[in-house]
Amino acid sequence: MTTGPTASPGSVVDVETARRRGWGWLMLIPGMLYLAVFFLFPTVQLFFTSLYDPSGSYDTGYAMTWHFANYVDAVRDSWNLFVRSFLFAGIATAICLALSYPLAYAIAFKSGHWKNFMLVLVIAPFFTSFLLRTLSWRTILSDQGPVTSFLQTIAILPDDGRLLATPVAVIAGLTYNFMPFMTLPIYASLDKVDQRLIEAAGDLYASPFTGFRKITFPLSLPGVVAGTLLTFIPACGDYINAELLGTPKQYMVGNRIQSAFLTEHNYPLAATLSLVLMAVVVVMVVAYVRRAGTEDLL
Amino acid sequence: MAAVATRQPVGRWLADHVVLLIGILVLLYMFVPIGYIFALSFNQPTGRSATAEFESFTWTNWTTICDPDGLCDSLQLSLAVSATATLLATVLGTLMAFALVRHSFRGRSASNLVIFLPMATPEVVMGSSLLAMFVSVGFDSVLGFITIVIAHVLFCLSFVVVTVKARLSGMDSRLEQAAMDLYANEWQTFRLVTLPLAMPGIVAAAMLSFSLSFDDFIVTNFTAGQSVTFPLFVYGSKLKEFPPQLFVVGTLMFLVSFVFVIAGELWRRHRAAQ
Numbered sequence: 001m002t003t004g005p006t007a008s009p010g011s012v013v014d015v016e017t018a019r020r021r022g023w024g025w026l027m028l029i030p031g032m033l034y035l036a037v038f039f040l041f042p043t044v045q046l047f048f049t050s051l052y053d054p055s056g057s058y059d060t061g062y063a064m065t066w067h068f069a070n071y072v073d074a075v076r077d078s079w080n081l082f083v084r085s086f087l088f089a090g091i092a093t094a095i096c097l098a099l100s101y102p103l104a105y106a107i108a109f110k111s112g113h114w115k116n117f118m119l120v121l122v123i124a125p126f127f128t129s130f131l132l133r134t135l136s137w138r139t140i141l142s143d144q145g146p147v148t149s150f151l152q153t154i155a156i157l158p159d160d161g162r163l164l165a166t167p168v169a170v171i172a173g174l175t176y177n178f179m180p181f182m183t184l185p186i187y188a189s190l191d192k193v194d195q196r197l198i199e200a201a202g203d204l205y206a207s208p209f210t211g212f213r214k215i216t217f218p219l220s221l222p223g224v225v226a227g228t229l230l231t232f233i234p235a236c237g238d239y240i241n242a243e244l245l246g247t248p249k250q251y252m253v254g255n256r257i258q259s260a261f262l263t264e265h266n267y268p269l270a271a272t273l274s275l276v277l278m279a280v281v282v283v284m285v286v287a288y289v290r291r292a293g294t295e296d297l298l
Numbered sequence: 299m300a301a302v303a304t305r306q307p308v309g310r311w312l313a314d315h316v317v318l319l320i321g322i323l324v325l326l327y328m329f330v331p332i333g334y335i336f337a338l339s340f341n342q343p344t345g346r347s348a349t350a351e352f353e354s355f356t357w358t359n360w361t362t363i364c365d366p367d368g369l370c371d372s373l374q375l376s377l378a379v380s381a382t383a384t385l386l387a388t389v390l391g392t393l394m395a396f397a398l399v400r401h402s403f404r405g406r407s408a409s410n411l412v413i414f415l416p417m418a419t420p421e422v423v424m425g426s427s428l429l430a431m432f433v434s435v436g437f438d439s440v441l442g443f444i445t446i447v448i449a450h451v452l453f454c455l456s457f458v459v460v461t462v463k464a465r466l467s468g469m470d471s472r473l474e475q476a477a478m479d480l481y482a483n484e485w486q487t488f489r490l491v492t493l494p495l496a497m498p499g500i501v502a503a504a505m506l507s508f509s510l511s512f513d514d515f516i517v518t519n520f521t522a523g524q525s526v527t528f529p530l531f532v533y534g535s536k537l538k539e540f541p542p543q544l545f546v547v548g549t550l551m552f553l554v555s556f557v558f559v560i561a562g563e564l565w566r567r568h569r570a571a572q
Contacts (some may be wrong), residue, residue: 024401027393028409031455034390039416039451042427049430099324106321118325120559124330127555128335132515132548136331136338179328188464230417237420240515244536254422254516261426271430274423285418291304294518 043278052273062268074272079255082280088167088242089235090271092174093182096231097224100176100182102212104223108190119187121165126180134173134244141245142167165247173241189223190216225292237279253277333554333559334449339545345474366541373547379512379527380441383450388504390451392496398459399466417456424453425520430522441523449521450514454507461506465499509555 044149050070052062075082107118125133141147141163148164151157163169201211239254248255253273260270310570342356364370394413398406414422428449432438437445473495515529522530534546 018333025397025403028397030396031390035412038448042431045431046427102317102320103324106318110318116563121325124552124556125332126331127509128548128552129514129529130531130546131533132335133331135536136334140334233418234421237422257422257426270426274426277418278423281420282418
């Protein structure tokens, strides 16, 4: 800090009050306008699109008929896609958490001088293209690939068993691709844990496990909540893993939205599915955050 | 640390290393596809398209990166898009984070919610709603660089706000108070105390934005029109022939970012030592 005393008498103000008043909130305006124009407006528009008469087509145009039945139809026809999406995303998030927590813990507390280096190693693989990584999992998990052969050798998988084109491959891909989104927030909150608290627990005869359960883990909860959200939300809407590692039998709702929009140009259907997906995700997120008692994350 | 270690039974020592061992195993798992991409970048495929099998060793892929049609154009477009989107998102998002952490005003929690919503929106929804809007306002003829940047700024923005906010709210406000007590005016306090303290958060946010933007496929696929960014190029290649040079680019992306981060870390240590 090289801030020398500068002669500007009279500028001694109470920082607390300076922070509260003034026009500083105006800094919010450009970003908010951006979100209003490119996020809120398109979302409202998407809502109107979802109510178009589905009997129209891309070429003839759609008529606005406040066709709320679109929602009933979409949920009736695609409920299995929704269930599968949330199931796959939920399982992937759970596995991600199980893998990321020890990793984040090891980096925060056990890595010593290697801390920053290990952090770099967590992020580095994800600078390589997401699609290239997923495509290489496709080969690694393929029928002639090393993983399948190994699992067949140790008889976990029957000889004609497959990994690729099964839910296992899709979930594995989802898990892998969103790992850093789980690891980094958990690391960030673990890193803030005051070591003296854990030492104090030890001094008070708490076993290391009790110390972890009563102190470290609760203090890392905000990171766990943030990490699970950052993993679960993109995983729900993902369609690349299902497309590259699965078959249409493993398709998720993202695949359906994508094809309805870009291939079939069935905008009302795509809009309806999108909004249902978004609504369910928001409801789940809010319920989860309330439950975890970390509302201030929002 | 040593005192803690001696007080603990042997079981704890073992437990310590078990966690570290699991951590290292998880890291290894994260590197599996990278090793695969690295190896295949030296592969000489027999056909025109790269295959999964390693056939024979060659350097040619590394010397002919730009040979596949459109590959380097797509990289150039991706770099331009990511740089522009990162700059815009970082500036807008940092301003928003300062406003939210430093100032109280009516509608602050509503603002927080609006900022959070794009993060809770699956990419496929964001992409489709943006495309629908671009089409309806007659932007379909200009789908390309501009629309991709608009979309990328959108999904980077919330991440920037959250990252910078976390840094700002963890900052000790007494440092600024001390600066003010020493007769620094508000601008000097901001420039010499607040901004340097906030910088790691801003840099982290910018790096996050760049990597999110550079690697984005889903939203880009909706908003790119006829333009081809690198992820779109990879996706397109999957459908037809797959040039082995893509593995070279994948390896390079990894190496370049790795060197960048390591250099940054060394520079930080160097400065800390001074």
